[in-house]
Amino acid sequence: MLKEYIHSVSSDFGLGKNREYAKLLDMPEVISNIYWVRQLECKVRDIEKTSAKILNDLQGYADLQRAVGDVLRDLKEYHTDQFDNWTRDVGAAIHNKTLSLITDEPVVQFDQGKLMHVNYNPRLVGLVREVRQLIILGYKIPMKIQEAVDLAKKFMRQAKALEQVANFHNTIGDRMIPSQRPMMLEAALDLAHLVEEQNGVTWSDTAAVDKYIARLQTAVERLSKENNKLASYHAQIRDKVIMLINTDLLRHQQKWKEGLKDIRDIMSQVEDQKFSNMKSWRAHWDHQLYKALEHQYQIGLEALNEHLPEIKVELVYRQQKLQFRPPMEEIRMKYYGQLKRFLAVPNNFRGVSETNGLLF
Numbered sequence: 001m002l003k004e005y006i007h008s009v010s011s012d013f014g015l016g017k018n019r020e021y022a023k024l025l026d027m028p029e030v031i032s033n034i035y036w037v038r039q040l041e042c043k044v045r046d047i048e049k050t051s052a053k054i055l056n057d058l059q060g061y062a063d064l065q066r067a068v069g070d071v072l073r074d075l076k077e078y079h080t081d082q083f084d085n086w087t088r089d090v091g092a093a094i095h096n097k098t099l100s101l102i103t104d105e106p107v108v109q110f111d112q113g114k115l116m117h118v119n120y121n122p123r124l125v126g127l128v129r130e131v132r133q134l135i136i137l138g139y140k141i142p143m144k145i146q147e148a149v150d151l152a153k154k155f156m157r158q159a160k161a162l163e164q165v166a167n168f169h170n171t172i173g174d175r176m177i178p179s180q181r182p183m184m185l186e187a188a189l190d191l192a193h194l195v196e197e198q199n200g201v202t203w204s205d206t207a208a209v210d211k212y213i214a215r216l217q218t219a220v221e222r223l224s225k226e227n228n229k230l231a232s233y234h235a236q237i238r239d240k241v242i243m244l245i246n247t248d249l250l251r252h253q254q255k256w257k258e259g260l261k262d263i264r265d266i267m268s269q270v271e272d273q274k275f276s277n278m279k280s281w282r283a284h285w286d287h288q289l290y291k292a293l294e295h296q297y298q299i300g301l302e303a304l305n306e307h308l309p310e311i312k313v314e315l316v317y318r319q320q321k322l323q324f325r326p327p328m329e330e331i332r333m334k335y336y337g338q339l340k341r342f343l344a345v346p347n348n349f350r351g352v353s354e355t356n357g358l359l360f
Helices: 002-015 029-054 061-095 122-136 143-175 178-200 206-245 253-272 279-302 328-343
Strands: 108-110 116-118 314-318 321-325
Touching: 029 061, 029 122, 061 122, 061 143, 116 143, 122 143, 143 178, 143 206, 178 206, 178 279, 206 253, 206 279, 253 279
Parallel strands: none
Antiparallel strands: 108 116, 314 321
């Protein structure tokens, strides 16, 4: 049975079975392979030790021992080759500087699209993890690789902080509501000016890098808070406009007045918090209010006759003939007056813009 198991281990190893299950998250294939083979090696060594204690006097033990030795030799040769290949590849990458940290370079740079990039190879983070795992497994790391890892570890915390700032810088424009961008112009310019100072900050000056990161984080936090706050106000107004678009303009004009007052109050709250350049944002909501008004106005026109206030008319007999009371002329005046009041609603409808209060 044990010989058959050893044979199956050898066969599985040769065919690479179960290798997929042994792959480690975010680890190169070579490191995963080493883990996989070392696990097989541990199982076979357990069999070797156990059989030496309880099976050494049985017939066939010598054959089992030879089979175990052959498998162990193949496994060791394999993971040794894997480590040597890893060492050679990493060493070459460090030598040609594709996997290294140049300390006299600026900590960040910009591409043609004005995107911010941190001058810290993400592969270095993986290299630090790989070396840590290999040391745990008992491998001796070459000095050149160890020195590169030590340097990478020294600046890894700062690189992660800068990467967070870079991600924010590169995506904040997409997360801003377009009409609110001018309102955050001051905070955005502060961050932009601070980012432009990066040419004088290099990895070689750790204190300067920490100071630069702290200033960047302060600017990022300010812009992020402003964006979140304005987005919250935007959502409040959106809910008010949705309510208005579903409110009957003909029968509930008071609700429209209250809704508009609430929107203007929100605008005033934003102004009180020292936000400026609100023209674009106000114009945006004027446009949305126009669409809401247009929708309800069209619905009101279609049902105007059905919902106008009732006019009380009496039919009386006077001077030997039937007459209306009030007279037909007065009835017409009342009817047309009510009709005119609704038709004139758009002419008197005030939006939220400062320059021109009327939407029409």
